[in-house]
Amino acid sequence: MSTPVAPVMRTLTQAQLHAYADASGDHNPIHVDPAFAATTPFGGTIAHGMLVLTLIGDMMFAAHGPAWLASGRLKVRFKAPTRPGDTVTASAGEAKQSGEVTEYAVQCANQRGEVLIEGRASVLAPA
Amino acid sequence: MTAAARTSISAFPRGHEFQATEFRLSQPDVEAYLEATGDRNAYGDAAPPLCAVALALSALQDQIALPEGSLHTGQEVDHLALVPVGAPLRMTTRVAQRSERQGIVISVIEFEVSDAATVLVRARSTIMAPGAAR
Numbered sequence A: 001m002s003t004p005v006a007p008v009m010r011t012l013t014q015a016q017l018h019a020y021a022d023a024s025g026d027h028n029p030i031h032v033d034p035a036f037a038a039t040t041p042f043g044g045t046i047a048h049g050m051l052v053l054t055l056i057g058d059m060m061f062a063a064h065g066p067a068w069l070a071s072g073r074l075k076v077r078f079k080a081p082t083r084p085g086d087t088v089t090a091s092a093g094e095a096k097q098s099g100e101v102t103e104y105a106v107q108c109a110n111q112r113g114e115v116l117i118e119g120r121a122s123v124l125a126p127a
Numbered sequence B: 001m002t003a004a005a006r007t008s009i010s011a012f013p014r015g016h017e018f019q020a021t022e023f024r025l026s027q028p029d030v031e032a033y034l035e036a037t038g039d040r041n042a043y044g045d046a047a048p049p050l051c052a053v054a055l056a057l058s059a060l061q062d063q064i065a066l067p068e069g070s071l072h073t074g075q076e077v078d079h080l081a082l083v084p085v086g087a088p089l090r091m092t093t094r095v096a097q098r099s100e101r102q103g104i105v106i107s108v109i110e111f112e113v114s115d116a117a118t119v120l121v122r123a124r125s126t127i128m129a130p131g132a133a134r
Helices: A014-024 A049-064 A066-071 B027-037 B049-060
Strands: A008-011 A073-078 A087-092 A096-098 A101-109 A115-124 B021-024 B071-079 B088-101 B104-114 B119-130
Touching (some): A014 A049, A014 B027, A049 A066, A049 A073, A049 A087, B021 B049
Antiparallel strands (some): A073 B071, A096 A101
């Protein structure tokens, strides 16, 4: 029987983008400078893609524990920007088992159903 | 390195190896990262691999410039072993692929984070950037 993967949902705030910039060292103004970001084609700040991706890491660790940390694989595309105030839900599709590997289609979507990140995650089944 | 001294990512050829860096993920580093991301899981003595990748990407920006209009369009991460909190780590980075189309350069940057014995995380970031002025 495959391990169930529960969705993870978070609302991202501008304060969180600043905190993530401090924690990761990525202070690109598109993420943290609203005045600058307003002059770009995005029209405002957007979240770091790696910040949004953490929802998938969070979700997979919650389901698989240390096996995810030691044997997980992620391959994703960033498809659309995430803006402060967006509520993002990470979710996984039905598990596919191939030998010892369990693979899922994974995505992050916002409150409007727009797909922000899409790809696949896999993990070795724990012994 | 100052911003003025950095070179656009699009100017680096396939195979270019960036200067290796050594670092540690301290417990406060990991706690700040988890707080910022909103991740409430308990990771014990291991760091989330994405934490190591995020810091690797950030460190790379000390060596390259991302011109306005650059986009991080894809990410691959292979977790090969637990990333220990507090242990000395080494990061190597290279341009694994480079292609150019209609003035946009697509670079795939490959990172490896290792401890003294083995590669712990391998990651590939796809970044689209305006072509470098020639």
